[in-house]
Amino acid sequence: MANKKMIIVQDLVKRYGDLEAVKGISFEVEEGEIFGLLGPNGAGKSTTLEIIETLRPKTSGKVWVNGYDLDKEPQKIKQIIGVQLQSAGYYPNLNLKQLIDLFAGLYNKHVDAMELLRSIRLEDKARKKFKELSGGQQQRFSVATTLINQPKVIFLDEPTTGMDPQARRNLWDLIRQIREQGTTVVITTHYMDEAEYLCDRVAIIDLGRIIALDTPERLIDELVSSGFERHKEVKKANLEDVFLHLTGKELREE
Numbered sequence: 001m002a003n004k005k006m007i008i009v010q011d012l013v014k015r016y017g018d019l020e021a022v023k024g025i026s027f028e029v030e031e032g033e034i035f036g037l038l039g040p041n042g043a044g045k046s047t048t049l050e051i052i053e054t055l056r057p058k059t060s061g062k063v064w065v066n067g068y069d070l071d072k073e074p075q076k077i078k079q080i081i082g083v084q085l086q087s088a089g090y091y092p093n094l095n096l097k098q099l100i101d102l103f104a105g106l107y108n109k110h111v112d113a114m115e116l117l118r119s120i121r122l123e124d125k126a127r128k129k130f131k132e133l134s135g136g137q138q139q140r141f142s143v144a145t146t147l148i149n150q151p152k153v154i155f156l157d158e159p160t161t162g163m164d165p166q167a168r169r170n171l172w173d174l175i176r177q178i179r180e181q182g183t184t185v186v187i188t189t190h191y192m193d194e195a196e197y198l199c200d201r202v203a204i205i206d207l208g209r210i211i212a213l214d215t216p217e218r219l220i221d222e223l224v225s226s227g228f229e230r231h232k233e234v235k236k237a238n239l240e241d242v243f244l245h246l247t248g249k250e251l252r253e254e
């Protein structure tokens with residue numbers, strides 16, 4: 001059964017002067033999936049994401065989001081997507097509840113700010129300013145704010161960079177919950193364990209081109225069937241498991 005395509009990207013090209021940062025990439029994201037864009041620094045992930053988000057002009061190629069053509073109906077796309085703000089986007093004098101109320105007002109949506117804060121376990125921080133939160137709390141808040149306009153798809157650009165293992169696992173749970181409620185998620189990450197845990201499918205981008213696109217499992221199976229073997233014996237746990245076993249899974253930031 002063919003699923004509905006939430007995003008279609010065809011032959012997308014982006015040039016910055018002489019540099020061709022995105023060299024004609026094509027991919028589709030299905031409704032309800034967590035889709036990962038992976039790749040080394042400078043591969044073109046953020047550029048691709050920002051073009052789809054209507055935040056950056058493309059050089060050529062076609063993009064549709066929920067059937068809306070980026071060239072013809074960018075406003076329609078803006079209405080159905082959720083984008084994480086950089087920290088500078090959070091007015092410094094407003095507390096978390098006021099920020100949610102402000103965004104809800106801007107989007108003309110009714111949102112129960114306390115309920116949203118409860119869902120990310122920040123209800124006791126309702127009167128705190130964004131800058132007074134820990135890194136993990138800031139990221140949780142920023143992911144939750146992408147939901148205020150009740151989007152069909154949210155974009156998360158390296159959402160767990162710099163987090164400790166507890167906060168990271170916690171954010172993974174939040175992202176999965178968001179998907180379970182029917183929202184499509186597009187995520188960029190440098191962490192392969194994150195991609196393996198979260199993503200239904202991943203596109204690996206290098207030097208502006210997609211060099212692989214499949215489920216993490218099939219990509220791994222393909223590599224193994226090509227004769228690849230790890231040098232070390234694979235253990236049933238890794239160092240992060242040891243760390244979490246010793247220090248617990250509870251958040252430490254409060």
Ligand SMILES: Nc1ncnc2c1ncn2[C@@H]1O[C@H](COP(=O)(O)OP(=O)(O)OP(=O)(O)O)[C@@H](O)[C@H]1O
Pocket residue numbers: 016019021039040041042043044045046047048
């Ligand atoms: N505004 C810009 N002007 C000129 N070059 C840019 C601009 N933005 C990005 N680039 C270049 O385009 C290429 C792709 O950058 P992009 O930020 O999309 O990569 P990325 O895969 O998101 O990398 P990272 O993982 O470091 O965020 C890089 O070589 C970068 O230097």
